[in-house]
Amino acid sequence: MPRRTDLKRILLIGSGPIVIGQAAEFDYSGTQAVKALKEEGYTVVLVNSTPATIMTDPELADRTYIEPVTPDWVRRVIERERPDALLPTMGGQTALNVAMALARDGTLEQFGVELIGANARAIQMAEDRAEFAAAMRRIGLAIPAGRTVASLAAALEAVAEVGYPAVIRPSFTLGGTGGGVAFNRAEFEEAVERALDLSPVHTTLIERSVLGWKEFELEVMRDRRDNVVIVCSIENLDPMGVHTGDSITVAPAMTLTDRDYQRMRDAAIAIIREIGVEAGGCNIQFAVNPADGLMLVIEMNPRVSRSSALASKATGFPIARIGTKLAVGYTLDELPNDITKTTPASFEPVLDYVVVKAPRFAFEKFPTADFRLTTQMKSVGEAMAIGRTFKEAFQKGLRALEAGRAGWVVGATLADDRLTSDAPEDLRVALRTPTPERIFQIKRALEAGLSVDAIAQASAIDPWFLYQMEDLIAAERWFAGLDAVGAPELRRMKRLGFSDEQLGSLRGITEEELRALRWRLDVHPAYKTVDTCAGEFPSSTPYLYSSYDEENESEPVGERGVVILGSGPNRIGQGVEFDYCCVRGGLAFRDLGYKTIMINSNPETVSTDFDISDKLYFEPLTLEDVLEIVRLERPRGVVVQLGGQTPLRLTKPLEAAGVPILGTSPDAIDIAEDRGRFEVLVRRLGVNQPANGTARSVDEAVKVAERIGYPVLIRPSYVLGGRAMEIVYDHGSLRDFFQRAARVAPEHPVLIDSFLEDAFEGDVDAISDGRRCVVGGVMQHIENAGVHSGDSACVLPPYLIGDRQVEEMRRYTKAFAEALGVVGLLNVQYAIKGGVVYVLEVNPRASRTVPFVSKATGVPLAKLAAAVMVGRTLDELGLPDELPLPGVAVKEAVFPFTKLPGVDTLLGPEMRSTGEVMGFADSFGMAFAKAQIAAEGELPLAGTIFVTVNDSDKPTVLPIVRRFHEMGFRILATEGTQKYLRARGIPAERVAKVHEGRPNAIDLIVSGEVHLLINTPLGKFTQADDYAIRRTALVHRVPYTTTMSAASAASDAIIALRSRTGSVRSLQEWHESTAPEKPLPPGGKAPTASREPRAVQA
Amino acid sequence: MLLEDGAWFSGTAPFPFEPVYAEVVFTTNLSGYQEVFTDPSYLGQLVVMTAPMIGNYGINPEDVESDRPRVAGVVVRELALKPSSWRATGGLAEWLAGANVPIVTDVDTRQLTRHIRSRGAMRGVAALGVEPTAAVRAALAASPSMNGLDLATAATIGQEYVQGSADAHYHVVAYDYGMKRNILRLFAQNDCRVTVVPAETPAERVRELEPDGIFLSNGPGDPAAVTYAVRAIRDLADGAIPIFGICLGHQLLGLALGGETVKLPYGHRGGNHPVRDLATGQVLITSQNHGFAVRGDPGGVPGATALEVTHLNLNDGTVEGVRHREYPIFAVQYHPEASPGPHDAQGHFRQFLQALDTQ
Secondary structure (H helix, E strand, O other), rough: OOOOOOEEEEEEEEOOEEEEEEOOHHHHHHHHHHHHHHHOOOEEEOOOOOOOOOOOOOOOEEEEEEOOOOOOHHHHHHHHHOOOOEOOOOHHHHHHHHHHHHHHOOHHHOOEEEEEEOOHHHHHHHHHHHHHHHHHHOOOOOOEEEEEEHHHHHHHHHHHHOEEEEOEEEOOOOOHHOOEEEOOOHHHHHHHHHHHHOOOOEEEEEEEEEOOOOOEEEEEEOOOOOOEEEEEEEEOOOOOOHHHHHHOOEOOOOOOOOHHHHHHHHHHHHHHHHHHHOOOEEEEEEOOOOOOEEEEEEEEEEOOOOOHHHHHHHHHHOHHHHHHHHHOOOHHHHHHHOOOOOOEEOOOOOOOOEEEEEEEHHOOOOOOOOOOOOOOOOEEEEEEEEEEEHHHHHHHHHHOOOOOOOOOOOOOHHHHHHOOOOOOOHHHHOOOOOOOHHHHHHHHHHOOOOHHHHHHHHHHOHHHHHHHHHHHHHHHHHHOOOOOOOHHHHHHOOOOOOHHHHHHHHHHOOOHHHHHHHHHHOOOEOOOEOOOEEOOOOOOOOOOEEEOOOOOOOOOOHHHEEEOOOOOOEEEEOOOHHHOOOOOHHHHHHHOOOOEEEOOOOOOOOOOOOOOOOOEOOOOOOOOHHHHHHHHHHHOOEEOOOOOOHOOOHHHHHHHHHOOOOOOOHHHHHHHHHHHHHHHHHHHHEEEOOOOEEOOOOHHHHHHHHHOOOOOEEEEEEEEOOOOOOEEEOOOHHHHHHHHOOOOOOEEEEEEEEOOOEEEEEEEEEEOOOOOEEEEEEEEOOOOOOOOOOOOOOOEOOOOHHHHHHHHHHHHHHHHHHHHHOEEEEEEEEHHHHHHHHEEEEEEOOOOOOOHHHHOOOOOOOOOOOOOHHOOOOOOOOOOOOOOOEEEEHHHEEHHHOOOOOOOOOOOOOOOOOEEEEEEEEHHHHHHHHHHOOOOOOOOOOOOOEOOOHHHHHHHHHHHHHHHHHOOEEEEEEEHHHHHHOOOOOOOOOEOOOOOOOOOOHHHOOOOOEEEEEEEOOOHHHHHHHHHHHHHHHOOOOEOOOOOHHHHHHHHHHHHHHOOOOOOHHHHHHHHHOHHHHOOOOOOOOOOOOOOOOOOOO | OEEOOOOOOOOOOOOOOOOOOEEEEOOOOOOHHHHHOHHHHEEEEEEEEEEEEEEOEEEEHHHHHHHOOOOOOEOOEEEEOOOOOOOOOEEEHHHHHHOOOEEEEOHHHHHHHHHHHHHOOOOEOOOOOOOOOOEEEEHHHHHHOOOOOOOOOHHOOOOEEEEEOOOOOEEEEEOOOOOOOHHHHHHHHOOEEEEEEEOOOOOOHHHHHOOEEEOOOOOOOOOHHHHHHHHHHHHHHHOOOOOOOOHHHHHHHHOOOOOEEEEEEEEEEEEEEEEEEOOOOEEEEEEEEEEEEEEOOOOEOOOOOEEEEEEEEOOOEEOOOOOOOEOEEEEEEEEEEOEEEEEEOOOOHHHHHHHHHHO
């Protein structure tokens, strides 16, 4: 069946901001979907609120709406665009929920929009636990005993049947948000209340726990002719009880006999048919009792997912792309296998390698969060590694995490592995609790002589994996004990995935020495191809991974090659925005006639789509792995400035190894990073810098702080696992900080800056060709200095910074670009206090805000950066001095607080947001309103606000509260604030503080009487109060602000929302009128010699 | 591992063995190594597993397709010496060693697979030593080629036997050319009594048994060399008794009705081969293990005008299933009995039984 011709215009919904459980994988799937639909000639309308993605690049879809992904706003897009169909399966749970809401409220019917990919009935059946259970019974499959409840009382009845431990799964939440395992009644009641609250339909499933059972996933696809294929099987190393996103997972399944695998396959096929996913993919999770093989169906997601992204990367079978084509009418056998190009997509990929995915956590940012791993996902990113064997992939996966481990290596201290003792008995106890460090605790346990049986019993990890680990320990002992190391010995260890650093430390030499020896002995990896068919058919797609095997399949590209280093696993501070830059830059290099070679280890991303670059190396971004590729490829150069800190910190060692770096010179990067050298530059340019100093001891730190005056911002270079950055106000807290959080030593100096209280921050993104510099945008942070730039909302153009200061920031930025000889992108952060502009830092690389600025201005900065890196000038590219800015763009950060119980929501200098959204409108108020709504911070148009602020904020809050009062809001306040407001004519009503008895502030929030909370920290003694109030607001979804500027912006937004309905507008329309005359793409002059247009398949 | 074209691949041997000369083939099954190694169709073949980790779940008494390993030798990338599975009763290495089947491990099996894919399946030898000796090279050159080799005679049983209860609904006579056990299991599950007969059993004996239907099993070797079977099938294919063939049985049927068989460059071995049912357009993911095929295309089988082509391989367009235009006679090249592999095609057994009902 060929594609449907009755459809012309198709609406695609993205997943909104990156949050835990819904991340870059939906940029990957969304981007594939847009490309697949465009290829088929459809007009694609896209709605997504996050600017950081490739999918929202205006060159991709026909109409790109950066608008909130909520039923209300998507309806506005539908009204305006009148699409024929809606593809809801590419944007995670968010898109599915929005689509279902629009189906239920009749919008889709009203506007004649058809759901394609999965229909409402199938989605409902898969998502509703009761319906799902009934469906499974109909096809004779078992699920864990349990039922869906809507109240605590019913939940208690249910748990009486299923017993403890019991699993709590709230309905319709993503990434298992609000779910958990309860071992007793107290834990159960707490978990149920939270789950009922977080579920959009306020129901939760209470389920028999299958804790410790083996966990598997199958990725299944089905077409309209009822052809079904299994794309991939995935086995979780961490058994049931740990969310699959937090588990180390392995593809293909390692420990299933064919008989058991086929039983699972049969079940999967029966499930996709019974649920009725007509044309698309789904992910099905199974639990298997390790004692007798009893198999239970856990859940089914009728959409693409994190696992499907992983499966696509693991097999080379692009699930989202194929799923999209199935949704518009094709059948599997009509579509070619994109890798072999000669065989059809109606087959099941076979792997001749092993894939290991390892989760990346961010608990160092949330020291008070519960670090135990449960059914609620807590990781913020993941790395994938491919090896020929499990051992090789496992070690590569762990080093690809870039979390300070060069492989399967125990921490320097017991605390690093979250242990207080390494006595066997204590280890055994520790292993019972899944944590991010458990995998390293296992190594300590094996080294301490605990048996595989004992470890398997404590951890419920299948002994097979533990045997593999035992092999690694045996190999380490053998290697460490050798008299001399030759090529065969090195090769043997490398085949087990050991890094140079690991092997060096086993031999008591450095990584560099070990590598020198290895290169001298000519021991190098061979690159193998991921070809979907285990070598059975020829494949022309160079999707590669390293292995210390015999035959190398990678043909070097040489001088026409440009290597782009990706940003590795997503983490807080380095997310999808850098992937956007790598992809955008990469595509530009390709347009310029270069062969692009992408290196990255993140399976969620667009950059690791084999379609995006000429060659893809799925490899860890360590010096060793990059050097080997460069050694083979001999490219023209390596790009380090697009992927964030990960590639940037490789600059020096790569340069030292003689690798050409494209763009800004490594020396310039060093000047910007080196405190001393940077200060010299700042002085020479006559730019102000906050007073600062460096301390190598606690006493020295006290002296520096005294000299520059409190408050100071401290940044230790060695962190104990607490926060890396803090603002302290006196000697006492300074000393306390060192005790608590940071180690200071001559080799670990601490940087101390004067902290500019109540300053505004400005952020400038610019591009330079080495001679001329063009400022892409000057952004003003909405939160005051002291809140990390990644966590602060920001607005483009600035709305409270004077023209003179804006001009000064532009001038300084150009001066830095010129002085550093920047070729490519540049980001400078400023603080403005008392009319004076101070420079905080200069980053000669792509910044987090590049995609935001690019989408606001319509000028693709990363793409232009690629062109200047290979010698184009900005003049040649036709870039004007002033970039167009047709509206006001607001970026708002999105935080993982609901996923991490026990964390304070107060913002600080340590970045903790996982994602961002953009609001684009013709006024600040509306842009801010859109950003808030997109960040799930619905703003009240009427009701009650509750104000409790510290003394210094009272004068600032007054005009804000007055505005709310004038809009008719009821004002509540705690004693001090209430008196202050009353005295100034605002009829504020008093509310008891938490320690003042009841009903108090928290009671009011819980009972839904507060619609907006304005709270700034009141001081040491009420810290606990404040914290409780903020957490309560968070849990009960009451919008809150913790800074005056955000409160003021919120009032602007509410005024805007009250005065008119927000309209929606696509990026293409925003930029239509302002597009520069000359086409920006490099085009035209591209060298034609080796240019090879990529075949786009029909 | 030395191949007849001179290429050789080093590995390690977990236990010593005598040199073994055989055709080198690869299979892409991800799981099911025990089924593969016991499948009599692999008789006389050195099997390269493309799945890199073999032995993970050990061995067990149920997952066997005959009474012992039948492959000439096994080549893997990594052998798991310590298995884990609730069903495991032992380790793969010990089991193969016990049956004197050599294993070569630590081989770059992908390189070897790519070599065979581009040069074709060929003879090879697994032998111990740092590099191939002149004697081994000479012996390899002298070893027989798979072309023209009748292995069914070696793979079949010595004596007729009956499986299943006497009051079963159907009685099937199954020619055993190296039959997989799962075929018998499936017949048993479908209420059949099966009389299993040796490959050389003449048509008269089959008629004497008065079966409701005749089954032609899978098996090893070149179908064109099994001339006695072709004769017997030609005799039996008169429409009186329904016939169902699998794999070698399919090829023999093709030959019996006037078709030709050809040797495929490197065969189909694995569990992921897409096959289109030409009648419905549906795609089946099938289990396959064959080096020869019936020559033909959607238009038919040259020389065998009585046959129509019912199934095609979507990867290379080869014939995957045929049916007699008039009689209840059909056969498939792939393995509906799976084991290892997907169950998509198990409906063929029901199709056969339906033919028995209507007869």
